Amino acid sequence: MEMSEEIATTAGWREFGDDALSPPLRAALGVFARHGYHGASIRMIAEAAGLSVPGLYHHYRSKQAILAALVDTAMAEMLANTAAAADDAGDDPVTRFENVVECLARFHMARRDQAFVASTEMRSMEPEVRAHHVGQRDAQQEMIEDAIRAGVDSGDFACEFPEDAARAIASLCVSIANWYRPDGPLSADDVVCRHVEFARRLVGAAAR
Amino acid sequence: MEMSEEIATTAGWREFGDDALSPPLRAALGVFARHGYHGASIRMIAEAAGLSVPGLYHHYRSKQAILAALVDTAMAEMLANTAAAADDAGDDPVTRFENVVECLARFHMARRDQAFVASTEMRSMEPEVRAHHVGQRDAQQEMIEDAIRAGVDSGDFACEFPEDAARAIASLCVSIANWYRPDGPLSADDVVCRHVEFARRLVGAAAR
Amino acid sequence: MEMSEEIATTAGWREFGDDALSPPLRAALGVFARHGYHGASIRMIAEAAGLSVPGLYHHYRSKQAILAALVDTAMAEMLANTAAAADDAGDDPVTRFENVVECLARFHMARRDQAFVASTEMRSMEPEVRAHHVGQRDAQQEMIEDAIRAGVDSGDFACEFPEDAARAIASLCVSIANWYRPDGPLSADDVVCRHVEFARRLVGAAAR
Amino acid sequence: MEMSEEIATTAGWREFGDDALSPPLRAALGVFARHGYHGASIRMIAEAAGLSVPGLYHHYRSKQAILAALVDTAMAEMLANTAAAADDAGDDPVTRFENVVECLARFHMARRDQAFVASTEMRSMEPEVRAHHVGQRDAQQEMIEDAIRAGVDSGDFACEFPEDAARAIASLCVSIANWYRPDGPLSADDVVCRHVEFARRLVGAAAR
DNA sequence: GATGAATGAGCATTCATTCAT
DNA sequence: TATGAATGAATGCTCATTCAT
Incomplete structure (x- = not known):
């Protein structure tokens, strides 16, 4: 039985495969987890994502x-x-x-x-x-x-x-x-x- | 049997009376709880404590x-x-x-x-x-x-x-x-x- | 006596008809008038002109x-x-x-x-x-x-x-x-x- | 007849003496006049006033x-x-x-x-x-x-x-x-x- | 103890501009 | 031509902290 990667089907709910996070989002996740939202700076996130600061803002508004x-x-x-x-x-x-x-x-x-x-x-x-x-x-x-x-x-x-x-x-x-x-x-x-x-x-x- | 306010004796462990917090500490508690450590500024705490910023620093080093x-x-x-x-x-x-x-x-x-x-x-x-x-x-x-x-x-x-x-x-x-x-x-x-x-x-x- | 739209002739000086502004220029005019040069951003102008930012740069150097x-x-x-x-x-x-x-x-x-x-x-x-x-x-x-x-x-x-x-x-x-x-x-x-x-x-x- | 420096009296309206501007205000005035409000940066003003940026904000809220x-x-x-x-x-x-x-x-x-x-x-x-x-x-x-x-x-x-x-x-x-x-x-x-x-x-x- | 004044470093965000596609 | 993606530098503003008074 086929199942798509993203949408859990009746049979696939036990598997949490690759999170489908975009690179900036994945970078932000780590930084938020380690430092908290207010302790995380946009610069940290951009650096972790391998992006410049405005590069990050290109993908997310804030x-x-x-x-x-x-x-x-x-x-x-x-x-x-x-x-x-x-x-x-x-x-x-x-x-x-x-x-x-x-x-x-x-x-x-x-x-x-x-x-x-x-x-x-x-x-x-x-x-x-x-x-x-x-x-x-x-x-x-x-x-x-x-x-x-x-x-x-x-x-x-x-x-x-x-x-x-x-x-x-x-x-x-x-x-x-x-x-x-x-x-x-x-x-x-x-x-x-x-x-x-x-x-x-x-x-x-x-x-x- | 009498017991002091602060130290729980064998009999008094059920009662949590007045927290013995100093006013600046109590102020900081509220601010930290609402905004988180990094989301809280020294100014917020000082204001909540009714103190000037250096006044707060007089009581706590950082x-x-x-x-x-x-x-x-x-x-x-x-x-x-x-x-x-x-x-x-x-x-x-x-x-x-x-x-x-x-x-x-x-x-x-x-x-x-x-x-x-x-x-x-x-x-x-x-x-x-x-x-x-x-x-x-x-x-x-x-x-x-x-x-x-x-x-x-x-x-x-x-x-x-x-x-x-x-x-x-x-x-x-x-x-x-x-x-x-x-x-x-x-x-x-x-x-x-x-x-x-x-x-x-x-x-x-x-x-x- | 006929006269071209743009160049005022001896007789036509009282009429200021359609400004001959290109769409980006007209857009910029409104934005500059409302916000001033420094208060206006290229993005505002591009948006007002219905152009992308590089699209605007295609028409004007800066x-x-x-x-x-x-x-x-x-x-x-x-x-x-x-x-x-x-x-x-x-x-x-x-x-x-x-x-x-x-x-x-x-x-x-x-x-x-x-x-x-x-x-x-x-x-x-x-x-x-x-x-x-x-x-x-x-x-x-x-x-x-x-x-x-x-x-x-x-x-x-x-x-x-x-x-x-x-x-x-x-x-x-x-x-x-x-x-x-x-x-x-x-x-x-x-x-x-x-x-x-x-x-x-x-x-x-x-x-x- | 006495008159204060600041308040023009019936006789003193011709004299505009020292503007009573605070140093940061005087500095800002020059910068605003030269560059316009949006073209003037807080850093320019602070520098002109001989102040650090937060020093300027100590005197004016924004x-x-x-x-x-x-x-x-x-x-x-x-x-x-x-x-x-x-x-x-x-x-x-x-x-x-x-x-x-x-x-x-x-x-x-x-x-x-x-x-x-x-x-x-x-x-x-x-x-x-x-x-x-x-x-x-x-x-x-x-x-x-x-x-x-x-x-x-x-x-x-x-x-x-x-x-x-x-x-x-x-x-x-x-x-x-x-x-x-x-x-x-x-x-x-x-x-x-x-x-x-x-x-x-x-x-x-x-x-x- | 408290205060007014100050600061270097950092904040989120935006700037004008460029370039590969 | 037009766009999505990118960037160095700057924006206004705030941070924790200090110090002379």
């Missing part, structure tokens, strides 16, 4: 536009893959929930810097950009909540406060981006495995 | 020194209170674990801005300051891990990876500072209650 | 060349028409003087922006361009002076300082470009009528 | 604030002196008119650069600054108009369009700042003398 493009790209990819992960599960609420958690965990490892910047720089976003980002965050939260509620409804989960559990699970996955290192002691599959188990416990799924 | 003082104060308080919470539990490993989690949760609500700044601005700390901070973070992590291991050893917890669970619990508590609002729908006790339950589930404590 | 072309075109037209106006008067010094003033007034209404830019941006001209422009200004001044002196010689004017009077009349006409609006309360003929009368009084012409 | 201060100071002085000149004339409308014109002419020589910048940089003023400036210009215009109308009412002047004559006189005086040089062939008294005579002719005053 520093804020770079942040916006970066964050939107990442969030859109996450939402698309998470939706695919949910779809891929068919009718079983438990599998659906596990898929969503796995996808979130994988995203926060594969797109570590993007996720970190997105979660860290909300306060650096101008109102319009922030509003868009918040919308995407809410959509993600809702997907988790829906998966939990489906499990509760089916009797598979024992979870009194689905909303709080969803937030806890999201926090857990987001925080992966803070500490996970590809060359660290845990493999990506280890991390996935443990976080799916954490999530199962948080929603009171029966032991497997 | 912007970095302000950040260091802010973060150290907060972490020290957290460690002291968590230690008191653990001591207060006597010999029961489950109670000890629950106390530690409760204390962490309460700290991240009562010292929301401090916790947020400390967790967010690690990359803005100069090496020495960062090293000190990392030491404090590790000490906190260890207290959680110890509490988990004690419960595992006593047979109260079913937890295969205590280190990962400790990190998960810490992440959960830290993230409270991101979303909790004193005037929000959940009371502090609600938040504590839910997070203790989340933590119990994460370590596989038997249902109460 | 921003300075645009200014030079604009100003020279306007001054040349003014000089040609003023000469025609003087010629058109035949031998009567009073009529000749009145024609010159009328022509100047009409020019500063019909070519408001050009006149404004020319008078305002002398300091923005590079030496060579400025020298050329100053030559044109002097030629204009001389035409007024000559007309005055002829009237003085014939006994029609009572004017002690023809040079100063000529400068005053020129200032008066130039300043029309600052305030005249085609849709304002005064018609072009009103303005002409009043300024011819002002000029007559300045040179001490006998009342008509 | 480039625009410098322009505003410069223009307001000049216009206020002009208005005060013109009012004093009118008052000084007692009840004679002709003298009052002559005094007003003389004062205007003297101002545009003594405050050549200020007047030039004020008249030239209207388009560089931000709306609020411009509105204030326009108010001052209108006040000046009105003083001339009032003087003319008084002379018309008394039968001393034969002037059909006082408003247009007032504008012409103002234009004439303003334009002095364009060409007058203290070391030129005409003394200040020469210039005053000629312009008062020009103004008298423009309003149709009887020959003296």
Whole structure:
């Protein structure tokens, strides 16, 4: 079965291949991750991108536009893959929930810097950009909540406060981006495995 | 039994009263929380503190020194209170674990801005300051891990990876500072209650 | 008698028809008039002209060349028409003087922006361009002076300082470009009528 | 009779002594006059003032604030002196008119650069600054108009369009700042003398 | 302690201009 | 001809910090 590189299909949600970032965007990502939005200067970004300063401005209208493009790209990819992960599960609420958690965990490892910047720089976003980002965050939260509620409804989960559990699970996955290192002691599959188990416990799924 | 305001005694770990912040430090806290370290200027801080710029420098040697003082104060308080919470539990490993989690949760609500700044601005700390901070973070992590291991050893917890669970619990508590609002729908006790339950589930404590 | 559109003949000096400005020049004129030479950017001009930036450079070598072309075109037209106006008067010094003033007034209404830019941006001209422009200004001044002196010689004017009077009349006409609006309360003929009368009084012409 | 340096009294309106400009303002005045507002850079001004760039900003909030201060100071002085000149004339409308014109002419020589910048940089003023400036210009215009109308009412002047004559006189005086040089062939008294005579002719005053 | 005045270095952004395509 | 991409130098302005008073 064919799948395009960019758009996650039902089957492809586990793979986060090459980020499709333009060179300036990739350069900015590293600089933002290391120094923060306000600690990063346009000169740093231009240098990292191998461009002159006006060369960088030729591609992006402003520093804020770079942040916006970066964050939107990442969030859109996450939402698309998470939706695919949910779809891929068919009718079983438990599998659906596990898929969503796995996808979130994988995203926060594969797109570590993007996720970190997105979660860290909300306060650096101008109102319009922030509003868009918040919308995407809410959509993600809702997907988790829906998966939990489906499990509760089916009797598979024992979870009194689905909303709080969803937030806890999201926090857990987001925080992966803070500490996970590809060359660290845990493999990506280890991390996935443990976080799916954490999530199962948080929603009171029966032991497997 | 009386206790001093600042130092948590065995009994007082639940109360986070007035932060003992000097006015310039309190001003800086708000500015850092809203704008981030690099987004905050000395002028903003001085103005928020009702001081002239050199007046501010009279109290603190540099912007970095302000950040260091802010973060150290907060972490020290957290460690002291968590230690008191653990001591207060006597010999029961489950109670000890629950106390530690409760204390962490309460700290991240009562010292929301401090916790947020400390967790967010690690990359803005100069090496020495960062090293000190990392030491404090590790000490906190260890207290959680110890509490988990004690419960595992006593047979109260079913937890295969205590280190990962400790990190998960810490992440959960830290993230409270991101979303909790004193005037929000959940009371502090609600938040504590839910997070203790989340933590119990994460370590596989038997249902109460 | 037919006349070409561009070159004022003895009879046509009252009509300032379509300025023969190329589209980029016309665009630049508006931008220079609104923002001044230094406040205008090549990008503004290119956009106003519906051209790309290099497209604009295809037509004009530099921003300075645009200014030079604009100003020279306007001054040349003014000089040609003023000469025609003087010629058109035949031998009567009073009529000749009145024609010159009328022509100047009409020019500063019909070519408001050009006149404004020319008078305002002398300091923005590079030496060579400025020298050329100053030559044109002097030629204009001389035409007024000559007309005055002829009237003085014939006994029609009572004017002690023809040079100063000529400068005053020129200032008066130039300043029309600052305030005249085609849709304002005064018609072009009103303005002409009043300024011819002002000029007559300045040179001490006998009342008509 | 005593008079302060700054405030023109009834007797002192002919003297424009030391402009009371602060050093940065005086420096800015020269740079604005030579290069225009947009052609002048903050660095030029700072250098001319013998200050560093932030040193300049210590005194003035922005480039625009410098322009505003410069223009307001000049216009206020002009208005005060013109009012004093009118008052000084007692009840004679002709003298009052002559005094007003003389004062205007003297101002545009003594405050050549200020007047030039004020008249030239209207388009560089931000709306609020411009509105204030326009108010001052209108006040000046009105003083001339009032003087003319008084002379018309008394039968001393034969002037059909006082408003247009007032504008012409103002234009004439303003334009002095364009060409007058203290070391030129005409003394200040020469210039005053000629312009008062020009103004008298423009309003149709009887020959003296 | 506080303040007014100052500064070198840096900020995001834009400038006029060029050149390969 | 027109364009997309690029650039060195400059723009107005702010930074953290210092110091004489």
